[in-house]
Amino acid sequence: MQLVLISGLSGSGKSIALNVLEDVGYYCIDNLPANLLEESIQFLASHGYQQVAISVDARSGDSCQHLPALVQKLRQQLNFRLLFLESKTETLVRRFSETRRRHPLSDEHHALPEAIAMERDLLDPIAQLAHRIDTSDLSANTLRSWIRDMIALEGAQLTLLFASFGFKHGIPLDADLVFDVRCLPNPHYDPVLRPQTGRDRDVISFLENIPEVREMLSDIEQYVRKWLPCFMRDNRAYLTVAIGCTGGQHRSVYMTERLAAQFSADVQTLVRHRELM
Incomplete structure (x- = not known):
């Protein structure tokens, strides 16, 4: 059953x-x-x-x-x-x-x-x-x-759920791990990029060319990879990793999409963008 x-x-x-x-x-x-x-x-x-x-x-x-x-x-x-x-x-x-x-x-x-x-x-x-x-x-x-x-999704293994959000709307109650990326350069201040999101090509190009963005992405990935086996041993069905920026439109969305792509070959993943609904 x-x-x-x-x-x-x-x-x-x-x-x-x-x-x-x-x-x-x-x-x-x-x-x-x-x-x-x-x-x-x-x-x-x-x-x-x-x-x-x-x-x-x-x-x-x-x-x-x-x-x-x-x-x-x-x-x-x-x-x-x-x-x-x-x-x-x-x-x-x-x-x-x-x-x-x-x-x-x-x-x-x-x-x-x-x-x-x-x-x-x-x-x-x-x-x-x-x-x-x-x-x-x-x-x-x-x-x-x-x-x-x-x-x-198959229920026999842990599902890694990456979720973006905006701090100005509050931290999600269901987050297990929360990472703050508000220190990274904000595409919001570029009039061309402001109406776009972290899933759009121009915003992706802007962020992936910034060394600090690449470094933080690598640090978050390494942290999650290090501790993921521990959460799996805890018999969890889901682990929610929440990535937050100010408005939840650009930086957190980009980081969430990239992290999900990097983990998808190894574990079941889901992606949520709370502020893009």
């Missing part, structure tokens, strides 16, 4: 992720109580279900505390992935205000930001074991695309 377990904060996009999986042929269960998870998996496996996706979140209450141990057990038994969706608190507050839905942990004693903080604490042990996806700045269509890309 191929099993995808989806968890995360309320309002972060779990329903969207589950719908994507259903569209590609997974048998999906939403809001399954955590204490029924193992029994349900055994039942589905015994009845021949080959691709299953299950959403478990804070609505399970105290039974969530048993999930980390079960996750470790499932990793030994199945082709298993754990995805955890999260967003910044201000983004979640805005989404709940727009939809006028009630947060599952809010009541007369806890305002919405307090309920979100309680949910983070409750689910943190699960988040620490999962591949985390920060949906704060993602459209629904972009999230759907990212989920499809992840599911399309």
Whole structure:
């Protein structure tokens, strides 16, 4: 059986992720109580279900505390992935205000930001074991695309995910390693290059001819190559390497594309450009 377990904060996009999986042929269960998870998996496996996706979140209450141990057990038994969706608190507050839905942990004693903080604490042990996806700045269509890309990859080995971002929009919550390339010359100050991105030929030519750019690219590559085996031994499914510049348009995009190309022959890679959506 191929099993995808989806968890995360309320309002972060779990329903969207589950719908994507259903569209590609997974048998999906939403809001399954955590204490029924193992029994349900055994039942589905015994009845021949080959691709299953299950959403478990804070609505399970105290039974969530048993999930980390079960996750470790499932990793030994199945082709298993754990995805955890999260967003910044201000983004979640805005989404709940727009939809006028009630947060599952809010009541007369806890305002919405307090309920979100309680949910983070409750689910943190699960988040620490999962591949985390920060949906704060993602459209629904972009999230759907990212989920499809992840599911399309073989699950038996680590996937190295290179992501560009702009520091002025905040560091991605799901980054495992963060590299700051704001010290490099900025194409933004060239009027010809400003409207382009790090994927355009003129910007690529500008950056690849700067010695400091080549040196930093080499340093980041060597660092990741040195420590990648350690992350693999930690039985991770994904490692997210985030490269940040000021606006996330030029330097970080160029570096992300180059790093992904250099690692693609050795390990499964994905590329994300958060600010180019």
